[in-house]
Amino acid sequence: MVEAFVGSLSRWFAGGDEAEAARLRAGVEKWREDLRGSVAEKVAEQLEWDEQSPCGERFDLGEVGLDGLRLFACYAERSDLDWPDTVPQPLELDRAWRQSADAQFGKSLYGQLLACDLWLPGEFPVTVRAPRPDGAAAEIGSLPVLSDQLAWLNQRTFQAEQGAVARWRGQPAPAGAPLLQAARRGYAALAAACARACDARLPLTVAVR
Numbered sequence: 001m002v003e004a005f006v007g008s009l010s011r012w013f014a015g016g017d018e019a020e021a022a023r024l025r026a027g028v029e030k031w032r033e034d035l036r037g038s039v040a041e042k043v044a045e046q047l048e049w050d051e052q053s054p055c056g057e058r059f060d061l062g063e064v065g066l067d068g069l070r071l072f073a074c075y076a077e078r079s080d081l082d083w084p085d086t087v088p089q090p091l092e093l094d095r096a097w098r099q100s101a102d103a104q105f106g107k108s109l110y111g112q113l114l115a116c117d118l119w120l121p122g123e124f125p126v127t128v129r130a131p132r133p134d135g136a137a138a139e140i141g142s143l144p145v146l147s148d149q150l151a152w153l154n155q156r157t158f159q160a161e162q163g164a165v166a167r168w169r170g171q172p173a174p175a176g177a178p179l180l181q182a183a184r185r186g187y188a189a190l191a192a193a194c195a196r197a198c199d200a201r202l203p204l205t206v207a208v209r
Contacts, residue, residue, distance in 0.1 A: 002066045003209040004193035007056040008049070009133055012205055016056065024133075025051050031133040035140075039128060046122030049202050059193040061186050062173025066206060067091050068182025069190060073110040074100050076157050087182045089175055110149045113190075116141035119197070119204045143198050150191050158187065165191065 005012050010028045014020035029051055036044035061069075064087045074097055075083050081096055091097045105111040112119070115127050119141040128140040154160060160168075168188035171181055190206070197204035 001063060001209055002061040002206060004059040004061060004190055004204060004206045005056070006059070006193055006197045006200060006202055006204055008051045008053050009203055009205075010051050011053075011056050012203070013134060028133045035128075035130055038130060039124070043122060043124045046124075047120055049121050053200070053202055055200055055202055057193075057196055059189045059196075061189045061206070062171075062177075062182065063175050064089065064177055064182045065173035065186030065189060067186070068173060068177065068179055069186030070114050071097060072157070072179060072183035072187075073113055073153055074108075076153065077108060077110075084179055086176055087179055110153060112141040112146045113149050113153070115139045116146070117206050119143045119146050119194070121197075121201045121203070143194065143204060146204075147194050147198055150187065150194060154187070154191075158184070 008021070008025075008028070009031075010024040011021045013024055013028070032047060032051075036047050039047075067089070068087045071084070071087060071091060071094060075081060078096055084094060088094050092101070100108065100114065105114040108114055112127060116139045118132065118138050121143055123144045124142045125145060127142075130138065130140055132138045154165075158165075165188045168184040169192065171185045171188075173182040173185040177185075193204055
């Protein structure tokens with residue numbers, strides 16, 4: 001299962017263990033200060049959230065919902081290509097996806113959706129490549145920009161009302177799922193998580209659980 005998490009990064013890395021989250025908090029806050037020092041001052045001023053927040057909301061994207069959404073967005077910009085019927089595992093098996101990934105999604109309208117697994121409060125149009133607090137390399141995105149890109153994708157493709165999107169969260173997205181079905185599930189869950197993260201001004205992460 002792929003899961004989106006809205007909450008402090010110390011809580012995320014602690015996996016729900018409150019004592020561990022408290023132990024990790026100082027390290028995450030030091031990481032944030034280092035990140036601020038590596039970006040433009042205008043961006044650094046916006047990288048602020050409450051690492052002591054009790055929020056820890058999880059959103060289930062299904063097994064291939066996130067991959068389906070990303071592949072759907074990739075093909076939405078390639079009207080010259082025939083769309084795949086299902087979501088390949090891994091996505092690198094798809095040629096169009098590999099080409100976009102090799103170009104680091106630099107020309108995409110949906111670069112923050114396609115490239116990132118971590119989004120932070122603050123509005124910055126380009127992604128930031130930096131280590132996460134645990135040292136793993138990451139492409140870090142902006143929550144408001146992700147929200148905009150999800151809205152653009154809906155406007156240009158699904159054109160779905162809020163009620164329809166809410167119903168999509170109940171659709172299954174198992175391995176081998178049809179591309180459209182998986183994309184709808186992934187969109188509904190990630191859009192809900194993004195909206196919650198923006199409202200709470202807290203990080204949003206996605207990962208296999």
